[in-house]
Amino acid sequence: xxxxxxxxxxxxxxxxxxxxxxxxxxxxxxxxxxxxxxxxxxxxxxxxxxxxxxxxxxxxxxxxxxxxxxxxxxxxxxxxxxxxxxxxxxxxxxxxxxxxxxxxxxxxxxxxxxxxxxxxxxxxxxxxxxxxxxxxxxxxxxxxxxxxxxxxxxxxxxxxxxxxxxxxxxxxxxxxxxxxxxxxxxxxxxxxxxxxxxxxxxxxxxxxxxxxxxxxxxxxxxxxxxxxxxxxxxxxxxxxxxxxxxxxxxxxxxxxxxxxxxxxxxxxxxxxxxxxxxxxxxxxxxxxxxxxxxxxxxxxxxxxxxxxxxxxxxxxxxxx
Amino acid sequence: xxxxxxxxxxxxxxxxxxxxxxxxxxxxxxxxxxxxxxxxxxxxxxxxxxxxxxxxxxxxxxxxxxxxxxxxxxxxxxxxxxxxxxxxxxxxxxxxxxxxxxxxxxxxxxxxxxxxxxxxxxxxxxxxxxxxxxxxxxxxxxxxxxxxxxxxxxxxxxxxxxxxxxxxxxxxxxxxxxxxxxxxxxxxxxxxxxxxxxxxxxxxxxxxxxxxxxxxxxxxxxxxxxxxxxxxxxxxxxxxxxxxxxxxxxxxxxxxxxxxxxxxxxxxxxxxxxxxxxxxxxxxxxxxxxxxxxxxxxxxxxxxxxxxxxxxxxxxxxxxxxxxxxxxxxxxxxxxxxxxxxxxxxxxxxxxxxxxxxxxxxxxxxxxxxxxxxxxxxxxxxxxxxxxxxxxxxxxxxxxxxxxxxxxxxxxxxxxxxxxxxxxxxxxxxxxx
Numbered sequence: 001x002x003x004x005x006x007x008x009x010x011x012x013x014x015x016x017x018x019x020x021x022x023x024x025x026x027x028x029x030x031x032x033x034x035x036x037x038x039x040x041x042x043x044x045x046x047x048x049x050x051x052x053x054x055x056x057x058x059x060x061x062x063x064x065x066x067x068x069x070x071x072x073x074x075x076x077x078x079x080x081x082x083x084x085x086x087x088x089x090x091x092x093x094x095x096x097x098x099x100x101x102x103x104x105x106x107x108x109x110x111x112x113x114x115x116x117x118x119x120x121x122x123x124x125x126x127x128x129x130x131x132x133x134x135x136x137x138x139x140x141x142x143x144x145x146x147x148x149x150x151x152x153x154x155x156x157x158x159x160x161x162x163x164x165x166x167x168x169x170x171x172x173x174x175x176x177x178x179x180x181x182x183x184x185x186x187x188x189x190x191x192x193x194x195x196x197x198x199x200x201x202x203x204x205x206x207x208x209x210x211x212x213x214x215x216x217x218x219x220x221x222x223x224x225x226x227x228x229x230x231x232x233x234x235x236x237x238x239x240x241x242x243x244x245x246x247x248x249x250x251x252x253x254x255x256x257x258x259x260x261x262x263x264x265x266x267x268x269x270x271x272x273x274x275x276x277x278x279x280x281x282x283x284x285x286x287x288x289x290x291x292x293x294x295x296x297x298x299x300x301x302x303x304x305x306x307x308x309x310x311x312x313x314x315x316x317x318x319x320x
Numbered sequence: 321x322x323x324x325x326x327x328x329x330x331x332x333x334x335x336x337x338x339x340x341x342x343x344x345x346x347x348x349x350x351x352x353x354x355x356x357x358x359x360x361x362x363x364x365x366x367x368x369x370x371x372x373x374x375x376x377x378x379x380x381x382x383x384x385x386x387x388x389x390x391x392x393x394x395x396x397x398x399x400x401x402x403x404x405x406x407x408x409x410x411x412x413x414x415x416x417x418x419x420x421x422x423x424x425x426x427x428x429x430x431x432x433x434x435x436x437x438x439x440x441x442x443x444x445x446x447x448x449x450x451x452x453x454x455x456x457x458x459x460x461x462x463x464x465x466x467x468x469x470x471x472x473x474x475x476x477x478x479x480x481x482x483x484x485x486x487x488x489x490x491x492x493x494x495x496x497x498x499x500x501x502x503x504x505x506x507x508x509x510x511x512x513x514x515x516x517x518x519x520x521x522x523x524x525x526x527x528x529x530x531x532x533x534x535x536x537x538x539x540x541x542x543x544x545x546x547x548x549x550x551x552x553x554x555x556x557x558x559x560x561x562x563x564x565x566x567x568x569x570x571x572x573x574x575x576x577x578x579x580x581x582x583x584x585x586x587x588x589x590x591x592x593x594x595x596x597x598x599x600x601x602x603x604x605x606x607x608x609x610x611x612x613x614x615x616x617x618x619x620x621x622x623x624x625x626x627x628x629x630x631x632x633x634x635x636x637x638x639x640x641x642x643x644x645x646x647x648x649x650x651x652x653x654x655x656x657x658x659x660x661x662x663x664x665x666x667x668x669x670x671x672x673x674x675x676x677x678x679x680x681x682x683x684x685x686x687x688x689x690x691x692x693x694x695x696x697x698x699x700x701x702x703x704x705x706x707x708x709x710x711x712x713x714x715x716x717x718x719x720x721x722x723x724x725x726x727x728x729x730x731x732x733x734x735x736x737x738x739x740x741x742x743x744x745x746x747x748x749x750x751x752x753x
Contacts, residue, residue: 028431028432029431029432030427030428030431030432031432032431033424033427033431034424034427037424130512130513133513133514133517137448137514138513138514138517139445139513139514140444140445140448140467140469140514141419141445141448141449142448142474143448143451143452143474143475143476144452146452146455146456146476161452161456236423236452236453237452237453237456238419238420238423238448238449238452240419240445240448240449242418242419242420242445242449243420278421279424279428282413282414282416283413286375286376286414288376288414289376
């Protein structure tokens with residue numbers, strides 16, 4: 001990443017947000033709804049990217065952070081009757097606590113061991129959801145009631161089930177997380193994370209407390225993923241254990257690899273690409289996952305660093 | 321009369337030439353291709369049904385047979401003149417048996433394909449995950465799931481289950497027969513997830529009402545592949561083992577249960593969900609000989625099959641053993657798939673009652689469906705007669721109890737509709753449309 005390009009970088013990101021805003025008025029109804037969902041899940045991918053892309057820690061347990069937000073917010077509404085902002089905050093709190101605990105334990109390992117430990121913790125989290133099925137709805141999941149999904153401001157209120165409100169809410173969350181990510185990776189802290197990824201021992205020798213920095217990254221990543229989960233529950237009205245399964249730990253990894261690890265916009269591109277490939281190919285064949293697999297292989301062959309990662313390597317060195 | 325308020329043709333300057341031009345223009349407009357399409361759309365464009373199918377994922381075996389049954393029902397409906405004189409077209413989207421994708425598929429039907437309804441979902445988690453999308457899009461969503469989720473009134477006013485009974489009703493219907501014929505002391509073995517929990521929660525009170533009791537409940541984790549270690553937990557005084565294991569492990573489960581008990585076993589009672597799409601004569605299942613199963617609609621042709629049942633089996637293409645005609649290894653999901661057939665005939669009836677013309681009449685369709693009360697046994701409802709509770713959007717019907725005899729399932733008892741009735745847990749009709 002070039003240091004001398006903040007204007008380009010910020011311009012690109014504001015441009016991307018503006019494009020997504022304009023698309024809200026141009027897209028056909030179905031793609032409008034789909035893009036809202038993609039933006040929420042891209043936030044999940046951005047949270048994953050924070051740890052995987054910038055710190056180099058490959059986790060296979062991020063479904064638990066997403067689910068912590070999903071269930072934290074969803075159960076707060078369903079079981080406790082909390083309002084949308086309080087439920088969203090509850091989802092974030094669940095993400096903070098869980099990621100702090102998991103970070104403290106899992107960061108005692110690294111490499112393959114870190115991957116296995118996070119996967120095991122996620123499996124424990126998944127089984128806990130199934131075990132407390134009378135509260136969580138188990139594998140069937142639960143519906144967040146439509147009347148409760150309303151954001152009230154005094155006398156006025158916003159219905160989160162309204163497609164425009166939902167799109168704008170998703171865009172708001174996406175934009176916020178995108179800009180925070182951009183600022184973060186361009187900051188001194190972001191440089192330290194990259195230094196840890198490139199050579200942890202050398203970073204230690206330079207006097208940095210790598211454990212604390214990595215722990216902070218796990219917590220930030222956990223909060224972002226939990227925010228995505230909480231938004232999913234409140235915007236789309238369903239919480240279910242499927243989102244805590246290993247599949248949802250692998251998906252953000254794929255989205256990030258596709259879009260480009262350690263690129264700020266890569267997670268969006270990857271999620272968008274994957275969603276559209278599945279959506280289009282499933283209309284032609286039930287073997288659509290085969291096509292997705294072939295597409296992934298081709299991308300790995302020709303864009304080994306993901307779409308944006310390879311573009312940065314070849315043409316756009318300033319891309320953050 | 322004040323002439324200034326009347327229309328006087330003589331004062332408009334309308335000449336005969338202008339009038340003729342106007343008439344010609346109108347005639348041209350009427351015969352223009354766009355107008356023809358528009359007027360046909362009102363009268364003869366097909367009714368579009370969005371079929372949310374489990375083509376991939378864990379529900380694929382069911383999904384395939386649901387598609388076959390749906391195709392057969394649509395063919396029969398269209399051959400008989402369609403719905404309100406319009407042909408019916410089915411558009412299929414795969415939901416991957418995934419609740420997240422399920423919700424997207426419902427959105428796709430409502431906003432891209434612009435189908436009139438969404439139909440056909442089986443797996444409960446997909447139904448629950450998709451229901452909010454159907455409610456928000458205000459598109460009627462007819463599921464064929466047998467889950468209690470619709471009748472629980474926890475979903476929304478646009479979700480219906482009029483073609484298959486729910487699991488609470490099914491379990492409740494089984495209790496009188498089990499208590500009277502199999503035994504009074506029952507041990508339950510069930511998978512440790514939602515499907516098993518329905519049986520865990522609904523059977524004990526139903527048996528208690530019949531003077532029997534559940535003396536042990538053994539939940540087996542879904543990841544388990546060997547079951548021998550659980551069998552010592554079965555109390556010695558057990559008279560009936562009530563088992564509802566599902567998935568590929570069921571063959572191992574039965575085989576190991578046989579090895580554990582040998583020839584001296586308690587009575588066995590199971591739900592056909594365990595063996596849907598699986599040959600009852602598969603190696604390892606010999607131990608089930610003489611045991612009993614719940615069946616929604618009988619897999620094997622019975623001596624007293626109604627004309628409707630025979631016609632239905634022929635139309636769907638299943639032989640007397642419940643396998644695909646011409647492929648004995650392709651065993652159907654007979655206990656559940658009839659629900660697709662029956663649901664489509666309910667949709668037909670409700671659309672006709674509502675005078676349904678297009679998506680603008682979806683609210684009318686919801687109300688017309690809620691107004692239905694009963695479906696008589698016949699070609700449209702081959703599984704048997706049903707009642708429908710419009711407040712909870714759920715039908716109630718008869719159930720079959722079948723005995724495994726000589727490698728086939730023979731129906732030995734049919735329950736009454738009343739056996740499966742229960743108090744409504746809410747009322748969807750109070751929700752706004």
